[in-house]
Amino acid sequence: MPLVFPPARRAPRGEALVRRAFQASGFAALLAVAMVFVFLVVFTLPMFTSGGIFAVLSPVWNPVRNQFGILPMAAATFGLSLSAFALAYPLGVGVCLFLNGLGPRPAAGMLRAAVRLMTAVPTVVYGFVAAATLVPAVRGALGGSGFSWLSAMLVLTLLILPTVVLILDGQMAAVAGRTRLTATALGLGPGATLLFVVLPGCRRGLFAAAAMGFGRAAGDALIPLMLAGNAVALPRSLLDSMRPLTSHIALVAATDSTSLAYASLFACGMILFFLTAGVNLALAFVRRGAPPGEAP
Amino acid sequence: MTARPRPNRTAPGRGLERAARAAAWGCALAATLPVAFLVGYLVYEAGPALGGGLFFGDVPALPAILGQRPVWDGIWPACAGTLALVALTSALAVPLGVAGGISLSLFARGRRRRLLRLGVDVLAGIPSILMGLFGFALILFLRRTFLPQANTCLLLAAASMALLILPYVVGATAGALDALPDAMRLLGPSLGLSTWRTVAGVLLPSARRGIFGGVILAVGRACEDTAVILMTGVVVGAGLPSGLFGKFEALPFYIYYTAAQYQTPDELTRAYGAALVLLCLAVGLFLCARAGSRLLEGRYGMGEMR
Numbered sequence: 001m002p003l004v005f006p007p008a009r010r011a012p013r014g015e016a017l018v019r020r021a022f023q024a025s026g027f028a029a030l031l032a033v034a035m036v037f038v039f040l041v042v043f044t045l046p047m048f049t050s051g052g053i054f055a056v057l058s059p060v061w062n063p064v065r066n067q068f069g070i071l072p073m074a075a076a077t078f079g080l081s082l083s084a085f086a087l088a089y090p091l092g093v094g095v096c097l098f099l100n101g102l103g104p105r106p107a108a109g110m111l112r113a114a115v116r117l118m119t120a121v122p123t124v125v126y127g128f129v130a131a132a133t134l135v136p137a138v139r140g141a142l143g144g145s146g147f148s149w150l151s152a153m154l155v156l157t158l159l160i161l162p163t164v165v166l167i168l169d170g171q172m173a174a175v176a177g178r179t180r181l182t183a184t185a186l187g188l189g190p191g192a193t194l195l196f197v198v199l200p201g202c203r204r205g206l207f208a209a210a211a212m213g214f215g216r217a218a219g220d221a222l223i224p225l226m227l228a229g230n231a232v233a234l235p236r237s238l239l240d241s242m243r244p245l246t247s248h249i250a251l252v253a254a255t256d257s258t259s260l261a262y263a264s265l266f267a268c269g270m271i272l273f274f275l276t277a278g279v280n281l282a283l284a285f286v287r288r289g290a291p292p293g294e295a296p
Numbered sequence: 297m298t299a300r301p302r303p304n305r306t307a308p309g310r311g312l313e314r315a316a317r318a319a320a321w322g323c324a325l326a327a328t329l330p331v332a333f334l335v336g337y338l339v340y341e342a343g344p345a346l347g348g349g350l351f352f353g354d355v356p357a358l359p360a361i362l363g364q365r366p367v368w369d370g371i372w373p374a375c376a377g378t379l380a381l382v383a384l385t386s387a388l389a390v391p392l393g394v395a396g397g398i399s400l401s402l403f404a405r406g407r408r409r410r411l412l413r414l415g416v417d418v419l420a421g422i423p424s425i426l427m428g429l430f431g432f433a434l435i436l437f438l439r440r441t442f443l444p445q446a447n448t449c450l451l452l453a454a455a456s457m458a459l460l461i462l463p464y465v466v467g468a469t470a471g472a473l474d475a476l477p478d479a480m481r482l483l484g485p486s487l488g489l490s491t492w493r494t495v496a497g498v499l500l501p502s503a504r505r506g507i508f509g510g511v512i513l514a515v516g517r518a519c520e521d522t523a524v525i526l527m528t529g530v531v532v533g534a535g536l537p538s539g540l541f542g543k544f545e546a547l548p549f550y551i552y553y554t555a556a557q558y559q560t561p562d563e564l565t566r567a568y569g570a571a572l573v574l575l576c577l578a579v580g581l582f583l584c585a586r587a588g589s590r591l592l593e594g595r596y597g598m599g600e601m602r
Contacts, residue, residue, distance in 0.1 A: 018492045019403070026399030028392050029466055030415030032459050036426060039433040094323025102320040114328050120582035121331070122520030124548040125571045128555045129334045132341070161327055191313040212421075219423025221523040226555060246425045246523070253432055253527050262436070269429045273422065280421040284414050 033277075040273055043266040061232045068264035070248070072234050074271060077244040079235055080149060080224060081217035084156035088213055091157070092164030093206075099165075100172045101194040112169070118162045127226035130155045135227060142239055147229030150238040156223050164213040171205025172198055204286055215279040219272065221246035245272055338572055345569030351375065366535050369562075371570045373535050377450075377545040378519060380537040384454035385518045389462050390511055396462070397469020397507070398495055402481075416470075420463035428527030431456035435528075448529030451540040456524050461514035468510015472503035505588050512585035520578050522548040547574045 047068075058069030095115065099108045134154060139146030176198045183193040224230075229241025230251060243251070245268040252265050352361075352370040367373055400412050431452050438446040480502055484494025500507070530549040537544040547570055554567035 014492070015490055018490070022395060022399050022491070022495070023403045024399075025392065025395035026404055026412045027415070028396045029419045029463055030412060032462060033415055033419050033422070036422060036430045036459070039430055039437070040426075043433050043436070091323050091327055094320050095327050097316060098320035098324040102317045103324060107324070111324050111328065114331070116586070117579065117582065118331055120516060120578045121335075122548060122574050122578050124520065124522045124551050125338065125575050126334065128551050128567065128571050129338050131555050133334070133337055158327075158330055165327075189313075191317065192310075195313060195316055215421050219421075219425070221423065221425040221526075222552065226552065246423060249425050249429055250523060250526050253429070265429065266433070269426055272426055276421045276423060277418050280414075280418045284410075284417060288410075 037273065040266050040269045044263055044270055046260065047263040047267055059234060063261050068261060070245070070264055070268055070271075072232050073243055073245045073248040073268060075234055076149075076224075076228075076242040077218055077246070077272075077275075080152055080156065080228070080242065080244050081214060083149070083238075084153045084160060084217045085210070085214045087153065087157040088160045088164055088217070089210060092161055092168060092209065092213065095161070095165050096168045096172055097194060097199070099169050100176060100198065101190045115162050115165050118158070119166070123159060123220065123222045124226075126155050126159060127222050131226055138239075144239040145229060145241065147227060147241055148239045149228060149235050149242050152224045152228035152242070153238070155227060156217055156220060159220060159223060160213045160216045163216050164209045167212055168202065168205045168209040171202050171208070175201040175205075207286055208283055211279045211283050215276050218244075218275055219246065221250050225250055245269075335575070338568060338575065341565070342568040342572035345565045346572070350566060350569040350573075369566070371547065371550060371566065371573065374545040374547045374550040374570065375573070376536050377530070377534070378547045380450065380544065381454055381457065381525065381546055382515055382518050384450065384540075385457040385461065386511070386515060388454060389458035389465055389514065392458075393462050393465025393511075393514070394469045394500075394507060396466040397471075397473060398500075400466060401470040401473035402495070402499070416463045416466050419459070420467070423523070424460050424521050425523040425527070427456045427460045428524040430459065431524070431528035447541075448527075448543070449541045450529060450537055450544045453525045453528040453530065453544070456528050457518050457521065460521060460524055461518050464514040464517065465511055468513070469503070469507050472506025472510070473499060475506065476502055509585040509588040512581050512588065516578050516581040516585070519581065520548055520574065522546075522552050525549055526552075547577075 057071060058067065059071045060067045060069045061072065095111065099112055103111065130151065134151050135146035137146075138144070138148060138151050142150070176194070179197050179201060180193070183197045188197065224242070224244045225247040228243065228247070230243045230247060231241035232243050232248075233240070235242040249265050249268050252261060350370060351372045352367055355367050355370070361372070396416075400409065400416070404412050432448070434455075435446050435448055435452060476499065480498065484491075484498045489497065525546055526549065529543050530546050531543045532545060532550065532553050534543045534545050551567055551571050551574065554563055554570075558564045558567065
């Protein structure tokens with residue numbers, strides 16, 4: 001790509017100003033990230049100064065007695081997002097294989113359109129309809145209240161599936177285009193090419209899809225809020241009620257409470273921030289070595 | 297396309313391939329059937345609610361829209377709140393996002409470009425609840441410092457939501473500009489046009505469809521996100537939005553709230569209606585964005601917008 005704006009010898013009026021403005025506006029996103037981070041840090045500080053860092057890392061959340069442990073919520077976030085991810089990821093890879101040659105072409109086209117459309121379904125709609133259908137079904141079939149890890153996990157799977165599929169599908173198409181001739185010349189059929197050449201060649205896409213899918217699952221607040229029951233306890237079975245960090249933030253912020261409770265909220269926010277920022281840093285690292293046009 | 301060879305029935309991996317094919321079919325069905333069921337169920341349940349009464353209750357449409365008479369048993373206030381929120385969010389995020397995309401695509405090279413790109417990616421990955429938490433912290437901060445009477449409001453919600461959609465607008469703008477052919481990028485400078493004229497007169501109009509598509513997708517996100525507004529001033533029963541510093545209602549929050557708090561079957565049916573309206577709004581915006589970007593395909597050999 002050529003540099004678009006070579007320095008002009010006789011610059012028109014305001015030229016320098018316009019350029020500087022454009023150059024500065026690129027930093028808006030970076031500035032926003034910094035702002036979010038600084039606010040999180042500043043508001044978590046009371047927790048450190050009052051010696052509360054160990055108080056936060058405890059399993060007991062009881063604001064009445066000034067106990068602000070967020071371990072159960074952190075555990076719930078990891079449990080819920082990892083389990084939803086473990087379901088959605090193989091499903092997503094299967095869908096991508098279907099899209100790129102294992103399924104009949106017309107069906108693949110329809111499926112791709114459907115998956116794209118799934119990205120447009122509002123989270124709250126998933127949560128609302130699942131609360132009316134899935135939750136009673138879980139309650140009827142397996143007992144308990146139905147508002148459980150299991151219900152939230154199943155719906156979260158649907159929510160992150162398009163993320164996994166669209167990222168991986170993009171890279172699969174690129175790799176398939178690059179390797180098709182060679183593989184055909186070697187006598188491989190379309191199915192074998194896909195499984196033994198294209199899929200192993202999509203390492204970056206496989207990683208990117210995994211990272212983005214997991215990040216999405218860990219960051220969603222609405223699904224657990226509406227379906228997981230919101231009880232503060234270390235979840236021990238799939239039928240237990242749970243409260244991940246995201247819904248914890250939403251629930252505690254809604255109720256008026258002490259500033260130390262708020263500080264623990266921001267500690268929750270910090271964990272989420274580092275989790276998702278870490279995912280994106282890892283992605284950027286992977287992307288750097290990618291050949292042009294194949295960056296996931 | 298190349299000619300396909302005859303399948304070799306004795307080739308190694310033939311059994312594996314057949315198993316993979318079956319698994320792929322299973323995955324395809326497992327991915328789509330639940331969604332089809334959810335949408336079908338929603339339409340079925342929302343059926344009785346559809347009609348003018350869903351929006352305005354017993355109040356005639358015109359006075360309700362103009363805000364002359366309050367609407368108590370309709371979703372119009374929530375719709376109006378969402379529209380106001382989306383308009384304000386776009387007013388904040390779109391100019392900044394487009395400028396950011398121009399900066400990223402046309403003015404940044406090398407290390408700086410990578411840094412800016414990273415900022416956009418990290419911002420896009422931050423969960424929406426953290427944007428809400430940020431807005432919430434901003435109010436706490438203002439209360440403690442120089443605005444003791446500050447409270448969560450429409451403007452705050454829009455500002456937090458703008459942070460959420462900013463990376464989408466930046467990414468779409470930069471992508472559309474990157475896809476322009478080099479000749480187009482050099483046209484302005486070769487004619488001696490100023491930077492402003494080149495950008496506003498040549499490059500932005502050429503890339504407008506891609507930018508438009510990205511903006512519409514971002515608007516769709518702003519319509520449906522609940523976690524941000526949950527923490528920054530949305531309420532139930534506020535009526536039409538009263539101003540920048542007032543509380544407001546919104547469709548997704550209305551749905552969320554009713555799911556947990558409904559008293560009568562009527563309220564539940566109305567929430568189904570609201571969910572269907574929100575779904576149609578989101579899908580409609582999505583299709584608009586796709587249609588816009590599809591017109592672009594093939595024009596400059598630009599790939600599909602993802």
